[in-house]
Amino acid sequence: MRIELIQPFINAADAVLAETLQCSTRIGDVSMEEEAYRRKGVASMVTIKGDIEGRIIFDIDTPTAAKVASYLAGSPMPESVEIARETVCELANMVIGSAVTTLNDQGFRFKINPPVVHVAELGEKSSEDQEALVMCFDTDSGNIFMNIAMRYTGRRRADNRPV
Amino acid sequence: MEAFPVLIRKDRKAIRYLVVDDSVFARKNVAKMVESFGGEIVGEAGDGCTAITEYDRTLPDMVLMDITMPQMEGIEAAERIVRAHPEARIVMVSSVGYQENIVAALQKGARHFVQKPVKSEILYEVIKYVMGDDAAVATPTLQGN
Numbered sequence: 001m002r003i004e005l006i007q008p009f010i011n012a013a014d015a016v017l018a019e020t021l022q023c024s025t026r027i028g029d030v031s032m033e034e035e036a037y038r039r040k041g042v043a044s045m046v047t048i049k050g051d052i053e054g055r056i057i058f059d060i061d062t063p064t065a066a067k068v069a070s071y072l073a074g075s076p077m078p079e080s081v082e083i084a085r086e087t088v089c090e091l092a093n094m095v096i097g098s099a100v101t102t103l104n105d106q107g108f109r110f111k112i113n114p115p116v117v118h119v120a121e122l123g124e125k126s127s128e129d130q131e132a133l134v135m136c137f138d139t140d141s142g143n144i145f146m147n148i149a150m151r152y153t154g155r156r157r158a159d160n161r162p163v
Numbered sequence: 164m165e166a167f168p169v170l171i172r173k174d175r176k177a178i179r180y181l182v183v184d185d186s187v188f189a190r191k192n193v194a195k196m197v198e199s200f201g202g203e204i205v206g207e208a209g210d211g212c213t214a215i216t217e218y219d220r221t222l223p224d225m226v227l228m229d230i231t232m233p234q235m236e237g238i239e240a241a242e243r244i245v246r247a248h249p250e251a252r253i254v255m256v257s258s259v260g261y262q263e264n265i266v267a268a269l270q271k272g273a274r275h276f277v278q279k280p281v282k283s284e285i286l287y288e289v290i291k292y293v294m295g296d297d298a299a300v301a302t303p304t305l306q307g308n
Contacts (some may be wrong), residue, residue, distance in 0.1 A: 097258020104261035
């Protein structure tokens with residue numbers, strides 16, 4: 001896993017969570033996942049295609065989702081699976097949008113698809129050229145998990161320019 | 164939420180907004196902000212197609228439009244609205260804020276861009292700027308003696 005590919009996502013998650021939840025975030029457990037992805041709560045997945053390909057999964061439990069949803073909506077929200085789904089998709093949208101902005105400014109071109117709710121208990125196994133990094137963000141509202149599996153497929157547009 | 168001086172139209176009526184976002188939370192959040200500026204939400208839409216229909220129905224003073232949405236994306240919806248209503252004031256509100264995206268939106272007729280997560284002070288200033296001379300900060304009326 002190339003650190004320059006995932007760093008924008010980590011920075012974006014840190015900034016978006018801090019801004020949205022009005023608190024500082026701490027990065028808790030970080031691990032490389034070799035086995036198939038196992039869903040922890042309600043998850044949303046965003047796929048990326050282009051110079052960089054892969055997927056990012058956000059995963060959150062229902063009580064944490066209700067707290068995050070209350071910040072997003074600006075008023076208290078009840079605990080429900082539907083609200084958790086909406087919350088995790090909106091968080092994914094904001095974090096990935098911000099990260100993509102950074103990567104695009106670095107010269108990478110790709111297309112992101114809107115977040116979809118990840119309903120399967122297990123995801124695909126990581127492959128040799130697409131390991132998954134799993135990290136946990138500790139926030140005052142609870143833990144938010146981000147699982148990134150990404151790889152280069154091409155070179156940046158700037159790298160392809162004739163010298 | 165921070166308190167802002169109320170922004171009103173020149174005719175002293177509330178500024179009317181159409182909020183377009185596929186996320187219910189994002190719509191609620193933006194709606195809450197503009198209401199705190201003294202605005203009125205006259206319509207909401209969760210995709211570009213509905214945004215066009217809602218624009219025709221409500222003829223708002225301003226549209227706050229997300230970019231990445233199902234069915235029809237925000238930039239295409241903005242282009243169609245501006246083609247039919249050249250006076251439309253559309254502000255794109257998106258987490259995807261890279262230069263090409265912003266330029267594309269402005270070329271299609273959007274007036275400004277605000278990046279998510281939306282900060283109320285930035286949204287307030289953008290609305291004030293885009294409304295220009297058609298809006299004013301309301302001055303409080305003196306009560307009684």
